[in-house]
Amino acid sequence: MHPRPRSSRRASARRTSAPRTSARRGAVVAGALALLVGGAVAPATAAPAPFPGGTPCQQDAPSRPTCLAGTLEDGTPFEFVVPADWDGTVVVALDFVGPGPTEALTQRLLAEGVARGGTTRAVTGWDIAAAIDNQAEALARFEDAYGPARTAVASGASMGGFVSAGVAQEHPDAFDGAVPMCGGLGGSVAQWDQKLDTVFVLEELVAPGLPVLQVDDVPTAQQAWISALTAAQQTPEGRARIALAAAIGQLPAWGVQPDGTQPPPPSRHDDAGLQQGAFLALAGGPLPYIGQAMSSRRALTAVAGGNPSTNVGVDYARQLQTADPQARQLVRDLYRQAGLDLDADLGALAAAPRIAADPAARERFAAGIVFDGQLEVPVLTLSPTGDQISTVAQQQYYESLVRRAGSASLLRQTYTETVGHCTFSPAEQQAAIDTLVQRVETGHWPATSAPAMNQRAAALGAEPAPRFVPFTPPRFNRPLD
Numbered sequence: 001m002h003p004r005p006r007s008s009r010r011a012s013a014r015r016t017s018a019p020r021t022s023a024r025r026g027a028v029v030a031g032a033l034a035l036l037v038g039g040a041v042a043p044a045t046a047a048p049a050p051f052p053g054g055t056p057c058q059q060d061a062p063s064r065p066t067c068l069a070g071t072l073e074d075g076t077p078f079e080f081v082v083p084a085d086w087d088g089t090v091v092v093a094l095d096f097v098g099p100g101p102t103e104a105l106t107q108r109l110l111a112e113g114v115a116r117g118g119t120t121r122a123v124t125g126w127d128i129a130a131a132i133d134n135q136a137e138a139l140a141r142f143e144d145a146y147g148p149a150r151t152a153v154a155s156g157a158s159m160g161g162f163v164s165a166g167v168a169q170e171h172p173d174a175f176d177g178a179v180p181m182c183g184g185l186g187g188s189v190a191q192w193d194q195k196l197d198t199v200f201v202l203e204e205l206v207a208p209g210l211p212v213l214q215v216d217d218v219p220t221a222q223q224a225w226i227s228a229l230t231a232a233q234q235t236p237e238g239r240a241r242i243a244l245a246a247a248i249g250q251l252p253a254w255g256v257q258p259d260g261t262q263p264p265p266p267s268r269h270d271d272a273g274l275q276q277g278a279f280l281a282l283a284g285g286p287l288p289y290i291g292q293a294m295s296s297r298r299a300l301t302a303v304a305g306g307n308p309s310t311n312v313g314v315d316y317a318r319q320l321q322t323a324d325p326q327a328r329q330l331v332r333d334l335y336r337q338a339g340l341d342l343d344a345d346l347g348a349l350a351a352a353p354r355i356a357a358d359p360a361a362r363e364r365f366a367a368g369i370v371f372d373g374q375l376e377v378p379v380l381t382l383s384p385t386g387d388q389i390s391t392v393a394q395q396q397y398y399e400s401l402v403r404r405a406g407s408a409s410l411l412r413q414t415y416t417e418t419v420g421h422c423t424f425s426p427a428e429q430q431a432a433i434d435t436l437v438q439r440v441e442t443g444h445w446p447a448t449s450a451p452a453m454n455q456r457a458a459a460l461g462a463e464p465a466p467r468f469v470p471f472t473p474p475r476f477n478r479p480l481d
Contacts (some may be wrong), residue, residue: 004249006382008432011143014338016313021119022335022460023342028325029219032419035333037318038448039125041051041340043401044070053209053265054066054067054068054080054146055067055068055394056147057081057101058081058101058102059363061107062111062112062315063083063084063085063107063110063111064083064084065082065083065110066082066321067079067080067081067082067083067101068080068117068137068141068142068145068146069080070141072119072134072137072138072141073137074123074124074130075123075371076119076120076122076123076124076134076151077097077120077122077259078097078117078118078119078134078137078141078142078418079096079097079100079117079118080097080115080116080117080118080138080139080142080146080362081100081106081110081116081117082115082117082146083085083110083111083113083114083115085113085116086113086146086149087112087113087150088118088149088151088154089113089114089115089149089150089151089152089153089322089437090106090116090138090139090142090149090151090152090156090306091109091114091115091116091117091118091154091155091433092116092117092118092135092138092142092152092153092154092159092167092175092304093117093118093119093135093154093155093156093157093160093164094118094119094120094121094131094134094135094154094156094163094164095119095120095121095158095159095160096116096117096118096119096120096156097118097119097120097122099117100117100118101204102176103392103426103428105426105429105430105469106425107434108460109427109430110432111115111350112393112434114223114286114433114437115141115142115146115149117138118135118138118156118160119131119134119135119138121159123298123450125299125303126296126299126300126302126303126304126368127303127368128159128162128163128166128368128369129166129174129367129368129369131159131163132163132166132167132170132171132369133165133170133171134261134287135154135163135164135167135175136167136171136175139152139174139175140174140377145324146224149181150366150438151176151177151438151440152174152175152442153175153176153177153178153179153433154167154171154175154177154178154179154180155178155179155180155181155433155434155436156180156181156427157181157182157183157422157424157429157434157478158181158182158183158389158390158421158422160181160183161180161181161182161183161184161381161382161390162180162183162184162185162187162369162390164178164179164181164183165178165180165182165183165185165369165371165381165398166368166369166371167370168180168375168376168377168379169369169371169374169375170369171310172376172377173300173374174192175370175377176377176378176440177376177377177378177436177437178377178379178380178436179380179381179382179432179433179437180379180380180382180437181381181382181383181422181424181429181432182262182382182383182384182387182389182390182421182422182424183381184389184390184391184394185371185395185397185398186397186398186476186478186479187242187368187370187371187480188300188366188368188370189309189362189364189365189366189370189480190306190394190395190397190476190478190479190480191390191391191478192297192300192308192309193250193309193310193311193478194250194299194310194476194477194478195249195293195309196212196213196310196311196355197248197249197314197316197319197478198210198245198246198248198249198251198289198293199290199293199312200212200311200352201241201244201245201249201316201349201376202225202229202241202242202245202282203247204348204352205241205244205245205348205349206228206238206241206242206245207224207228207232208223209228210224210225210228211224211294211353213297213301213307213309213355213413215294215295215298215301216333217298218294218295218298221294222290222291222294222295222315223240225291225294226283226288226290227413229242229279229282229283229290233279233421234335235299235338236337236338236428237249237338237340239275239279239334239338240331240334240335240337240338240340240347241266241340242275242278242279242282243274243327243330243331243334244320244331244335244342244345245280245282246279246327247278247320247323247324247327247328247330247331248283248316248319248320248323248477249289249328249391249392250324250327250391250392250474250476251267251282251289251388252278252281252325252385252386252388252391252392252419253274253277253278253281253282253283253326253330253476254277254385254386254402254419255277255278255279255280255282255284255285255386255388255419255420256284256285256286256287256388256419256420257280257284257285258284258285260285261421262418262420263277263415263419263421265277265385265386268326269364271330271334271337274326274330274332274367275330278330281388282388285388285420287323287388287420287421288388289388289389292389298419299330299382300365301361303364303365304361304362304364304365305358305359305360305361305364306358306360306361306366307355307356307357307361307420308357308361308362308364308366309355309357310354310355310356310357310362311354311355312354312355312356312357313337313354314326314354315350316346316349316350317346317349317350319477320475322475323474323477324474334398344452350457370480371398371401372404372405373398373401373403373404373405373406373407374402374407375402375405375407375410376399376410377410377440378411378412378436378439378440378445379402379410379412379436380408380411380412380413380414380432380436380439381395381398381410381411381412381414381434381446382414382415382416382424382428382429382432383395383411383413383414383415383416383473383476384415384416384417384418384419384421384422384423384424385415385416385417385418385471386417386419386420386423387421387422387423389421389424390421390422390472391458391472393473393474393475393476393477394476395413395473395474396437396472396473396474396475397476397479398477399411400411400476401470404453407471412435412439412445413433413449414448414453414468415450415468415469415470415471415473416428416451416465416466416467416468416469417467417468417469417471423464425457425462425464425466425467427457427458427460427461427462428453428457428459428467428468429460429461430460431453431456431457431466432453434456435448435453435456436439449470450468450469450470450471451468453466454466454467454468455470
């Protein structure tokens with residue numbers, strides 16, 4: 001149940017773990033000494049072109065970039081965009097190929113002299129270990145073409161956030177730091193154990209017979225679940241049980257409307273609004289929790305070669321007891337209003353047959369990555385408080401692992417009060433990346449409080465106004481240890 005030894009992954013990186021600055025400073029000093037002692041040096045006109053590997057692209061862009069594209073050893077495409085006045089910083093992300101070159105974040109980074117690029121998940125999918133290694137290989141291809149980066153940052157969103165945190169753990173020899181955005185930092189196994197809990201409770205109490213693990217037809221399963229949850233939402237009993245499943249799964253009581261509208265967060269005293277928010281997190285918006293639970297469950301089961309998730313030994317009454325107090329009180333209020341017996345439902349869950357993982361599949365899936373908290377490079381996380389896919393409680397788990405490993409000084413965590421998956425503005429993302437780069441280049445963290453991050457994003461021209469907030473995530477209820 002442990003990830004591959006780091007040394008096997010590091011073989012794909014093409015640089016040593018020596019600090020970049022010392023290596024480059026040594027080269028500069030050596031050149032200066034050669035001049036002082038009269039050593040021969042090549043004429044300036046004989047120096048190689050500064051950017052030999054790229055070709056001009058985005059002809060109308062003020063940054064006058066060049067682009068590099070190619071294919072990694074496993075067939076994964078990679079692509080980079082580099083401004084003419086590149087300052088030596090490069091940001092590498094999963095899911096960059098395709099939309100990445102023209103994204104607003106890319107254009108913002110190019111304008112400040114930063115290169116951005118990365119790969120795609122089209123080949124690796126839920127093979128997280130391969131996606132992690134691909135980031136190091138893509139960086140090596142970039143440096144083959146453009147020369148060594150002064151600062152290399154792994155930063156992506158969603159699965160890309162998960163992968164960038166994995167890069168920080170597995171390839172500190174290749175990268176200087178990471179900015180994981182909205183990533184499931186519970187790790188491959190733990191986050192999907194928790195997702196199993198949510199769907200298990202819903203199947204037992206709300207929609208018996210609908211798929212939990214065996215998803216043969218994803219669109220059909222998704223539609224069946226959304227229809228069942230929508231029907232349950234029309235009754236007091238259904239609303240109470242949806243709230244129970246959401247509390248156990250640590251979903252936000254805040255969600256996106258089916259038309260994509262992002263409502264403001266409900267008042268903490270508004271039971272109806274909080275329950276509606278939990279329902280929307282499960283079944284609303286363009287990327288409902290239950291829809292992703294079906295599509296990704298099928299994909300990761302295929303990668304793992306069986307079921308990697310289990311709820312054997314899980315006490316759902318205890319899960320509710322340790323849930324966020326507001327979520328726990330909401331469940332009690334709604335059960336009372338519906339005239340339901342909460343203890344009876346918890347008893348039914350206790351008596352329901354549990355699901356055991358296939359040990360070999362769990363072992364293979366864990367190889368994607370199990371976070372150990374042993375950081376060697378700085379990491380700054382960015383998470384929405386209302387993210388229904390990468391539940392924010394996982395950030396607490398990641399922080400606890402880092403703290404126990406003695407690496408707390410290398411981690412900072414930031415949050416935006418936004419609803420939906422990865423709903424940051426480009427300026428908020430840029431502010432997070434700039435903060436990490438400053439930490440790498442100075443050796444000291446700048447202020448990362450919500451007011452400081454808002455000020456930084458505002459100075460970058462944030463639209464809408466930056467939404468960083470102070471936030472303490474609830475304790476993750478499905479740790480592996």
